[in-house]
Amino acid sequence: GQQLNQSPQSMFIQEGEDVSMNCTSSSIFNTWLWYKQDPGEGPVLLIALYKAGELTSNGRLTAQFGITRKDSFLNISASIPSDVGIYFCAGVYNQGGKLIFGQGTELSVKP
Amino acid sequence: DVKVTQSSRYLVKRTGEKVFLECVQDMDHENMFWYRQDPGLGLRLIYFSYDVKMKEKGDIPEGYSVSREKKERFSLILESASTNQTSMYLCASSGGYPKETQYFGPGTRLLVL
Numbered sequence: 719g720q721q722l723n724q725s726p727q728s729m730f731i732q733e734g735e736d737v738s739m740n741c742t743s744s745s746i747f748n749t750w751l752w753y754k755q756d757p758g759e760g761p762v763l764l765i766a767l768y769k770a771g772e773l774t775s776n777g778r779l780t781a782q783f784g785i786t787r788k789d790s791f792l793n794i795s796a797s798i799p800s801d802v803g804i805y806f807c808a809g810v811y812n813q814g815g816k817l818i819f820g821q822g823t824e825l826s827v828k829p
Numbered sequence: 830d831v832k833v834t835q836s837s838r839y840l841v842k843r844t845g846e847k848v849f850l851e852c853v854q855d856m857d858h859e860n861m862f863w864y865r866q867d868p869g870l871g872l873r874l875i876y877f878s879y880d881v882k883m884k885e886k887g888d889i890p891e892g893y894s895v896s897r898e899k900k901e902r903f904s905l906i907l908e909s910a911s912t913n914q915t916s917m918y919l920c921a922s923s924g925g926y927p928k929e930t931q932y933f934g935p936g937t938r939l940l941v942l
Contacts, residue, residue, distance in 0.1 A: 749929045760833075760919050760933035761872075806872070810929040815860055816887075817931060819872045 724807050724820025731797055732828050739805060739823040740791040747809035750783050750790040751817070755804045764805075765792070797827050832856070833934035835920055841940045848907040850937050852920030859924035861903035862931060863887075863895065865916040872919065878903055910941045 724741045731737060741750070749768050753761035765776050767783035767790060774781055780793045790809075794801055807820040836851035852861065862877040864887075874887030876895040884895050892914060896904045903922075907914055917938050921931040 751930060753933075758936070758938070760921075760936045763930060763932060766930050808931075815923050815929045815931070816874065816877065817929075821871050 722820040728824040730826045737794040741807035741820045742789040746787040749810035751808040752792045753806045799827050835934040835937050837937050839938050842910050846910050848910050850905040852903045854922040858922040862921040863905045864919045912941050915941045
């Protein structure tokens with residue numbers, strides 16, 4: 719089946735550092751979504767991208783929909799302790815709206 | 830704001846029991862989804878529904894069934910729970926604008942003994 723490759727799997731950073739993670743696929747997607755999941759909670763939508771080349775920000779978060787429609791990245795600037803969690807990318811690959819998820823990037827921030 | 834609620838945050842059941850997990854969304858979304866999440870395996874789609882009384886199998890439907898009698902409610906049923914169904918279960922809905930964006934509930938952590 720279709721797969722998304724998300725990297726890195728985990729990151730350990732110092733508070734204040736910038737963070738970058740990305741997802742790639744062999745398939746073309748119509749939509750890219752980025753979610754954050756806190757321990758024991760459901761994923762919360764951070765940013766949604768709907769057009770190739772689109773660059774969208776949400777506070778300290780910036781995400782881009784790759785021109786080839788096969789990749790996306792998420793940047794977090796000036797990380798803070800509450801950024802800790804697992805970040806997932808997800809691609810929508812058909813009209814039915816089914817998502818394919820990346821494996822997640824676990825972010826740890828040291829104060 | 831979209832609100833997706835799940836009936837229980839934590840559930841402990843015995844092998845062989847019938848288990849019902851309920852999900853309700855308040856945004857009049859057409860589409861609803863059930864996933865399970867396991868360490869190292871990520872989120873996997875169990876079943877989804879595009880309309881009332883409609884259901885479609887996802888990637889791992891074995892051992893599960895679903896029911897969608899009302900638009901706002903989507904139930905996941907474990908007919909005879911087994912230990913390998915111990916997992917975090919997540920419900921999601923979509924159908925607003927843009928249609929593809931899925932919103933998740935808080936999850937139900939199920940332990941089958």
